[in-house]
Amino acid sequence: MSIIIVSKGKELEPWVEALKEKRPDLDLRIHPDTGNHQDVAFALAWNHPIGAFQEYPNLKCISSMGAGVDHILKDPNIPEQVTVTRIIDENLTQDMGEFVAAQVLSYTRTLQEYKAQQAEQTWQPLPYKRAKEVRVGVMGLGKLGAHVAKVLTALGFQVSGWAKSEKKLDEVAVYTGQEAFDGFLAEAEVLVCLLPLTEETKGILNKDTLAKLPQGAYVINVARGEHVVEEDLLEMLDKGHLSGAALDVFEQEPLPQGHPFWKHPRVFVTPHMASKTDPASVVPQVLENYDRLKSGKPLQNIVSSQKGY
Structure with a gap:
C-alpha cells in the first residue's frame, strides 16, 4: 500500500527524509509522479491541486501535513470513501x-x-x-x-x-x-x-x-x-x-x-510562521494512521467534514 504526498509550494525533502528514516521500505510517492494509481490508499496533503485525489480510486485516507484542514476540505471533489485526518503535535x-x-x-x-x-x-x-x-x-x-x-x-x-x-x-x-x-x-x-x-x-x-x-x-x-x-x-x-x-x-x-x-x-x-510543522516530530503519528488503515483499525484525529475541523 503506497503513500503519496500531494502538495503545492511546501518543501517536501524533509518529509521524505523523515518518513524514510522511520520506515526505509515504505512505498512513498510524490504527486504527480505516482506510478500505478491503484496502489495508493494513503495521502499526505498540503494545498493540493483541486481534484487531484480523484486520480486514486483506492484512496482511503488524506492526512493534512499540519493542524489545519481547510485546504483539503475546500476541494469539492474529495472521494466519498476518504477519511480526512489532521496533525496534533x-x-x-x-x-x-x-x-x-x-x-x-x-x-x-x-x-x-x-x-x-x-x-x-x-x-x-x-x-x-x-x-x-x-x-x-x-x-x-x-x-x-x-x-x-x-x-x-x-x-x-x-x-x-x-x-x-x-x-x-x-x-x-x-x-x-x-x-x-x-x-x-x-x-x-x-x-x-x-x-x-x-x-x-x-x-x-x-x-x-x-x-x-x-x-x-x-x-x-x-x-x-x-x-x-x-x-x-x-x-x-x-x-x-x-x-x-x-x-x-x-x-x-x-x-x-x-x-x-x-x-x-x-x-x-509576520510571514505565516507562528508555528511550523516539524516533519520529524509528526511522522510517527502519520505512520500510526497508515498502519491502522492497513490493519483495518480506527484512525486517529479524524476531521468532521460537516464541522470543518
Missing part, C-alpha cells in the same frame, strides 16, 4: 503559545513603539499595561486555543474564550455560541483569532465584529487570512477604533508587494 502547540504570548506582551509593553522611537533616536519612556489589567479574548478553544489561553493565564492576564460548543478551562471565562459572541467581544482588549476556517467563520473579523471590541483594542490573527475582511480591518485601524493588529496569516500568501499592510504604522506583519 505538541511542538506546534508550544510554538503557538510562545508566539501569541510574545505578540500580546509586545502590545502591552509598547515594544513596537520603542522600535519606532529608536529609528528616530528618541528617548521617551512610555506608559505600559500590566498583565492583570488586560483582558485577552481567545476566539477558538481547540487544542491550540486552549493552550494559548493557559499560557496567557499563567502570565497573569485576564483571559476569556469563545467557542461554538461548551468548553471548561481553569481560570478562563468561556463564552459559548453565537448568542454570547457580542458579550465576549465587548470585554476583549486584545483579541486573538485561533478559529478553524469554515463557511461560518470566513470573514468573521469584519467591520461589524471589530466595532464591538472596546475602543483601542488590539487584534492578533494567527489562524487563517480568510478570517479577516482586510478592507474592514484597515478602516477600523485608520479610524482609531483599533490601536493595532499583528497578522501572521493573509488571504493571499506571500503577502503581495504594495499591499497596504506592509507599510501601515499600526500593522505588524
Whole structure:
C-alpha cells in the first residue's frame, strides 16, 4: 500500500527524509509522479491541486501535513470513501503559545513603539499595561486555543474564550455560541483569532465584529487570512477604533508587494510562521494512521467534514 504526498509550494525533502528514516521500505510517492494509481490508499496533503485525489480510486485516507484542514476540505471533489485526518503535535502547540504570548506582551509593553522611537533616536519612556489589567479574548478553544489561553493565564492576564460548543478551562471565562459572541467581544482588549476556517467563520473579523471590541483594542490573527475582511480591518485601524493588529496569516500568501499592510504604522506583519510543522516530530503519528488503515483499525484525529475541523 503506497503513500503519496500531494502538495503545492511546501518543501517536501524533509518529509521524505523523515518518513524514510522511520520506515526505509515504505512505498512513498510524490504527486504527480505516482506510478500505478491503484496502489495508493494513503495521502499526505498540503494545498493540493483541486481534484487531484480523484486520480486514486483506492484512496482511503488524506492526512493534512499540519493542524489545519481547510485546504483539503475546500476541494469539492474529495472521494466519498476518504477519511480526512489532521496533525496534533505538541511542538506546534508550544510554538503557538510562545508566539501569541510574545505578540500580546509586545502590545502591552509598547515594544513596537520603542522600535519606532529608536529609528528616530528618541528617548521617551512610555506608559505600559500590566498583565492583570488586560483582558485577552481567545476566539477558538481547540487544542491550540486552549493552550494559548493557559499560557496567557499563567502570565497573569485576564483571559476569556469563545467557542461554538461548551468548553471548561481553569481560570478562563468561556463564552459559548453565537448568542454570547457580542458579550465576549465587548470585554476583549486584545483579541486573538485561533478559529478553524469554515463557511461560518470566513470573514468573521469584519467591520461589524471589530466595532464591538472596546475602543483601542488590539487584534492578533494567527489562524487563517480568510478570517479577516482586510478592507474592514484597515478602516477600523485608520479610524482609531483599533490601536493595532499583528497578522501572521493573509488571504493571499506571500503577502503581495504594495499591499497596504506592509507599510501601515499600526500593522505588524509576520510571514505565516507562528508555528511550523516539524516533519520529524509528526511522522510517527502519520505512520500510526497508515498502519491502522492497513490493519483495518480506527484512525486517529479524524476531521468532521460537516464541522470543518
